[in-house]
Amino acid sequence: MTIVPKYCAACATEKSPDLFYKRQGKPDGWCKPCTIAKVCARKSANRARARDAAGPKMCARGSCGSELPPDAYGNRIYCSEKCRQVSWSEANPQRFAEKRAAWVLAHADELKAYNAARYVANRSAYIDYQRRYLVANRAKVKARSKVAYERDKVRILAYMKARRDSGTEAAVVRARRAANPFPFRAKESRRRVQLNAAFTLPFTPEQISARMAYFGDNCWMCGGEAGTLDHVKPLSRGGGHVLANFRPACKSCNSRKRDKWFGVSELHRFMK
Numbered sequence: 001m002t003i004v005p006k007y008c009a010a011c012a013t014e015k016s017p018d019l020f021y022k023r024q025g026k027p028d029g030w031c032k033p034c035t036i037a038k039v040c041a042r043k044s045a046n047r048a049r050a051r052d053a054a055g056p057k058m059c060a061r062g063s064c065g066s067e068l069p070p071d072a073y074g075n076r077i078y079c080s081e082k083c084r085q086v087s088w089s090e091a092n093p094q095r096f097a098e099k100r101a102a103w104v105l106a107h108a109d110e111l112k113a114y115n116a117a118r119y120v121a122n123r124s125a126y127i128d129y130q131r132r133y134l135v136a137n138r139a140k141v142k143a144r145s146k147v148a149y150e151r152d153k154v155r156i157l158a159y160m161k162a163r164r165d166s167g168t169e170a171a172v173v174r175a176r177r178a179a180n181p182f183p184f185r186a187k188e189s190r191r192r193v194q195l196n197a198a199f200t201l202p203f204t205p206e207q208i209s210a211r212m213a214y215f216g217d218n219c220w221m222c223g224g225e226a227g228t229l230d231h232v233k234p235l236s237r238g239g240g241h242v243l244a245n246f247r248p249a250c251k252s253c254n255s256r257k258r259d260k261w262f263g264v265s266e267l268h269r270f271m272k
Contacts, residue, residue: 010034061087164252199240212248221253232267234259 005014008031019031030038057068060077061084068079078084089096104111119126134141149156163169212226219226226248233239236259249257262269 006031008034010038059083160252198235199242201240201242203243207243208246211243211246215248217248219250219253220247221249221257224250224253227251228254230254230257233261237261 003017006017006020006029007014008020008029010030011034013031015031019033020029021032021035059066059068059079061079064079064083066079066083068076078087160169163172208229212229215226217226218224220230220232228249228251230247230249230253231239231241231245232247233245235241239245239261260269
Protein backbone atom coordinates (compact mmCIF):
# COMPACT_ATOMS: atom_id res chain seq x y z
CA MET A 1 0.00 0.00 0.00
CA THR A 2 1.40 3.34 -1.08
CA ILE A 3 1.42 6.13 1.56
CA VAL A 4 0.58 9.49 0.01
CA PRO A 5 2.41 12.36 1.75
CA LYS A 6 0.54 15.44 2.89
CA TYR A 7 1.55 19.03 2.39
CA CYS A 8 2.06 21.35 5.41
CA ALA A 9 0.95 24.89 4.59
CA ALA A 10 3.02 26.36 7.45
CA CYS A 11 6.46 24.96 6.67
CA ALA A 12 5.71 24.27 2.97
CA THR A 13 6.93 20.68 3.24
CA GLU A 14 5.46 17.32 2.35
CA LYS A 15 5.41 14.99 5.35
CA SER A 16 4.00 11.66 6.41
CA PRO A 17 0.24 11.66 7.22
CA ASP A 18 1.08 10.47 10.74
CA LEU A 19 2.52 13.95 11.48
CA PHE A 20 -0.84 15.61 10.83
CA TYR A 21 -3.94 15.92 12.95
CA LYS A 22 -7.08 14.38 11.46
CA ARG A 23 -9.04 17.11 9.72
CA GLN A 24 -12.23 15.88 8.05
CA GLY A 25 -12.86 17.33 4.61
CA LYS A 26 -9.51 19.20 4.58
CA PRO A 27 -6.80 17.19 2.86
CA ASP A 28 -4.07 19.73 3.62
CA GLY A 29 -3.23 21.74 6.75
CA TRP A 30 -0.55 22.28 9.36
CA CYS A 31 1.58 19.44 10.67
CA LYS A 32 1.68 18.67 14.41
CA PRO A 33 5.03 20.48 15.14
CA CYS A 34 3.85 23.63 13.36
CA THR A 35 0.46 23.50 15.13
CA ILE A 36 2.08 23.11 18.57
CA ALA A 37 4.46 26.00 17.84
CA LYS A 38 1.50 28.17 16.79
CA VAL A 39 -0.44 27.36 19.99
CA CYS A 40 2.58 28.06 22.22
CA ALA A 41 3.19 31.37 20.49
CA ARG A 42 -0.44 32.38 20.98
CA LYS A 43 -0.33 31.45 24.69
CA SER A 44 2.90 33.37 25.17
CA ALA A 45 1.37 36.44 23.52
CA ASN A 46 -1.73 36.16 25.73
CA ARG A 47 0.45 35.90 28.87
CA ALA A 48 2.41 38.98 27.79
CA ARG A 49 -0.81 40.96 27.29
CA ALA A 50 -2.11 39.83 30.68
CA ARG A 51 1.19 40.75 32.33
CA ASP A 52 1.19 44.20 30.77
CA ALA A 53 -2.40 44.74 31.91
CA ALA A 54 -1.92 43.51 35.49
CA GLY A 55 1.55 44.95 36.14
CA PRO A 56 4.47 43.15 37.81
CA LYS A 57 3.65 40.14 39.98
CA MET A 58 5.60 39.86 43.25
CA CYS A 59 6.69 36.74 45.10
CA ALA A 60 4.12 35.55 47.67
CA ARG A 61 6.87 35.24 50.29
CA GLY A 62 6.67 38.66 51.92
CA SER A 63 10.30 38.90 52.99
CA CYS A 64 11.56 38.09 49.47
CA GLY A 65 10.28 41.12 47.58
CA SER A 66 11.37 39.76 44.19
CA GLU A 67 9.42 40.07 40.98
CA LEU A 68 8.38 36.84 39.34
CA PRO A 69 10.05 36.00 36.00
CA PRO A 70 8.11 36.83 32.79
CA ASP A 71 6.99 33.22 32.26
CA ALA A 72 5.64 32.85 35.81
CA TYR A 73 2.15 34.26 35.25
CA GLY A 74 -0.77 32.00 35.93
CA ASN A 75 -0.97 29.86 39.10
CA ARG A 76 2.68 30.37 40.07
CA ILE A 77 3.08 32.60 43.15
CA TYR A 78 6.72 32.08 44.22
CA CYS A 79 9.80 33.30 42.39
CA SER A 80 11.76 30.13 43.12
CA GLU A 81 11.54 26.69 44.69
CA LYS A 82 13.57 27.93 47.65
CA CYS A 83 10.97 30.62 48.43
CA ARG A 84 8.21 28.02 48.25
CA GLN A 85 10.02 25.74 50.71
CA VAL A 86 10.85 28.57 53.11
CA SER A 87 7.24 29.79 53.07
CA TRP A 88 6.01 26.27 53.85
CA SER A 89 8.48 25.89 56.73
CA GLU A 90 7.41 29.26 58.18
CA ALA A 91 3.74 28.31 57.94
CA ASN A 92 4.31 24.82 59.41
CA PRO A 93 7.18 25.15 61.95
CA GLN A 94 6.26 22.02 63.94
CA ARG A 95 6.04 19.74 60.88
CA PHE A 96 9.21 21.27 59.46
CA ALA A 97 11.10 20.62 62.70
CA GLU A 98 9.88 17.00 62.76
CA LYS A 99 10.85 16.40 59.13
CA ARG A 100 14.25 18.00 59.63
CA ALA A 101 14.96 15.97 62.77
CA ALA A 102 13.97 12.76 61.01
CA TRP A 103 16.17 13.60 58.02
CA VAL A 104 19.18 14.44 60.21
CA LEU A 105 18.74 11.21 62.16
CA ALA A 106 18.53 9.18 58.95
CA HIS A 107 21.67 10.82 57.46
CA ALA A 108 23.75 11.25 60.63
CA ASP A 109 26.83 9.43 59.32
CA GLU A 110 26.76 11.26 55.99
CA LEU A 111 26.42 14.65 57.69
CA LYS A 112 29.25 13.88 60.08
CA ALA A 113 31.60 12.91 57.24
CA TYR A 114 30.54 15.90 55.15
CA ASN A 115 31.06 18.40 57.99
CA ALA A 116 34.44 16.87 58.88
CA ALA A 117 35.61 17.13 55.26
CA ARG A 118 34.44 20.75 55.01
CA TYR A 119 36.21 21.65 58.25
CA VAL A 120 39.48 20.11 57.09
CA ALA A 121 39.25 21.90 53.75
CA ASN A 122 38.34 25.28 55.30
CA ARG A 123 39.86 25.10 58.78
CA SER A 124 41.30 28.63 58.91
CA ALA A 125 38.05 30.16 57.62
CA TYR A 126 36.01 28.22 60.21
CA ILE A 127 38.27 29.30 63.07
CA ASP A 128 38.21 32.93 61.92
CA TYR A 129 34.39 32.86 61.66
CA GLN A 130 33.99 31.26 65.10
CA ARG A 131 36.30 33.86 66.64
CA ARG A 132 34.41 36.77 65.08
CA TYR A 133 31.04 35.26 66.06
CA LEU A 134 32.16 34.77 69.67
CA VAL A 135 33.36 38.37 69.93
CA ALA A 136 30.11 39.72 68.45
CA ASN A 137 27.75 37.41 70.41
CA ARG A 138 29.57 36.75 73.67
CA ALA A 139 26.48 37.11 75.88
CA LYS A 140 24.36 34.92 73.59
CA VAL A 141 26.99 32.17 73.46
CA LYS A 142 27.42 32.28 77.23
CA ALA A 143 23.66 31.97 77.83
CA ARG A 144 23.38 29.09 75.35
CA SER A 145 26.33 27.28 76.96
CA LYS A 146 24.76 27.71 80.39
CA VAL A 147 21.47 26.18 79.19
CA ALA A 148 23.34 23.24 77.61
CA TYR A 149 25.36 22.71 80.82
CA GLU A 150 22.25 22.68 83.01
CA ARG A 151 20.55 20.24 80.63
CA ASP A 152 23.45 17.73 80.66
CA LYS A 153 25.05 18.63 83.98
CA VAL A 154 25.30 15.06 85.32
CA ARG A 155 26.85 13.69 82.14
CA ILE A 156 29.30 16.60 81.79
CA LEU A 157 30.48 16.35 85.41
CA ALA A 158 30.93 12.57 85.10
CA TYR A 159 32.92 13.04 81.89
CA MET A 160 35.16 15.71 83.45
CA LYS A 161 35.77 13.58 86.55
CA ALA A 162 36.73 10.59 84.39
CA ARG A 163 39.20 12.77 82.47
CA ARG A 164 40.74 14.09 85.67
CA ASP A 165 41.01 10.63 87.23
CA SER A 166 42.69 9.23 84.11
CA GLY A 167 45.15 12.12 83.87
CA THR A 168 43.90 13.00 80.40
CA GLU A 169 42.90 16.53 81.39
CA ALA A 170 46.33 17.39 82.77
CA ALA A 171 48.04 15.93 79.68
CA VAL A 172 45.78 17.94 77.37
CA VAL A 173 46.47 21.16 79.29
CA ARG A 174 50.22 20.57 79.19
CA ALA A 175 50.15 19.85 75.46
CA ARG A 176 47.99 22.91 74.79
CA ARG A 177 50.25 25.10 76.89
CA ALA A 178 53.34 23.81 75.05
CA ALA A 179 51.70 24.42 71.66
CA ASN A 180 50.25 27.84 72.60
CA PRO A 181 52.46 29.39 75.30
CA PHE A 182 51.54 33.00 74.64
CA PRO A 183 47.79 32.80 75.47
CA PHE A 184 48.65 31.14 78.77
CA ARG A 185 51.23 33.79 79.55
CA ALA A 186 48.74 36.52 78.67
CA LYS A 187 46.22 34.95 81.04
CA GLU A 188 48.80 34.87 83.83
CA SER A 189 49.68 38.49 83.12
CA ARG A 190 46.04 39.52 83.37
CA ARG A 191 45.81 37.68 86.66
CA ARG A 192 48.84 39.53 88.02
CA VAL A 193 47.44 42.84 86.84
CA GLN A 194 44.14 42.14 88.56
CA LEU A 195 45.97 41.11 91.69
CA ASN A 196 48.05 44.27 91.69
CA ALA A 197 44.99 46.43 91.07
CA ALA A 198 42.88 44.73 93.76
CA PHE A 199 42.53 45.97 97.30
CA THR A 200 45.21 44.17 99.32
CA LEU A 201 45.98 43.72 103.01
CA PRO A 202 49.16 41.91 104.08
CA PHE A 203 48.90 38.49 105.73
CA THR A 204 51.32 35.78 106.80
CA PRO A 205 51.54 32.09 105.82
CA GLU A 206 50.51 31.20 109.39
CA GLN A 207 47.33 33.23 109.01
CA ILE A 208 46.57 31.45 105.74
CA SER A 209 47.05 28.06 107.44
CA ALA A 210 44.79 29.12 110.29
CA ARG A 211 42.15 30.30 107.81
CA MET A 212 42.23 26.94 106.01
CA ALA A 213 42.11 25.03 109.29
CA TYR A 214 39.00 27.02 110.24
CA PHE A 215 37.22 25.29 107.34
CA GLY A 216 38.77 21.93 108.20
CA ASP A 217 41.02 22.10 105.12
CA ASN A 218 37.97 21.06 103.11
CA CYS A 219 36.43 22.66 100.04
CA TRP A 220 33.83 25.19 101.12
CA MET A 221 31.64 24.33 98.11
CA CYS A 222 31.53 20.52 98.04
CA GLY A 223 33.18 19.52 101.32
CA GLY A 224 35.88 17.47 99.60
CA GLU A 225 39.62 17.68 100.09
CA ALA A 226 40.86 21.18 99.25
CA GLY A 227 43.92 21.76 97.12
CA THR A 228 43.64 25.43 96.14
CA LEU A 229 42.73 28.81 97.54
CA ASP A 230 39.65 30.57 96.25
CA HIS A 231 38.82 34.27 96.24
CA VAL A 232 35.17 34.04 97.29
CA LYS A 233 34.43 37.36 95.63
CA PRO A 234 36.52 37.24 92.43
CA LEU A 235 39.19 39.86 91.88
CA SER A 236 37.63 40.69 88.50
CA ARG A 237 34.37 41.55 90.30
CA GLY A 238 35.96 43.87 92.82
CA GLY A 239 37.00 41.32 95.42
CA GLY A 240 40.00 42.04 97.62
CA HIS A 241 43.22 40.08 98.01
CA VAL A 242 42.63 39.87 101.75
CA LEU A 243 42.47 37.07 104.31
CA ALA A 244 38.68 37.36 104.76
CA ASN A 245 38.15 36.75 101.03
CA PHE A 246 40.04 33.42 101.07
CA ARG A 247 38.44 30.00 101.43
CA PRO A 248 39.80 26.54 100.65
CA ALA A 249 38.47 24.89 97.48
CA CYS A 250 39.15 21.78 95.47
CA LYS A 251 40.43 22.27 91.94
CA SER A 252 37.18 21.11 90.37
CA CYS A 253 34.94 23.52 92.28
CA ASN A 254 37.40 26.38 91.87
CA SER A 255 37.37 25.87 88.11
CA ARG A 256 33.60 25.53 88.05
CA LYS A 257 33.05 28.72 90.03
CA ARG A 258 35.48 30.74 87.90
CA ASP A 259 34.57 34.45 88.24
CA LYS A 260 30.91 34.01 89.27
CA TRP A 261 29.53 36.30 91.96
CA PHE A 262 25.90 36.68 93.08
CA GLY A 263 26.43 38.49 96.38
CA VAL A 264 27.02 37.39 99.97
CA SER A 265 23.43 36.24 100.41
CA GLU A 266 23.67 33.92 97.41
CA LEU A 267 26.83 31.97 98.31
CA HIS A 268 24.74 28.78 98.58
CA ARG A 269 24.54 28.79 94.76
CA PHE A 270 28.13 27.61 94.58
CA MET A 271 27.57 24.72 96.97
CA LYS A 272 26.65 21.25 95.74
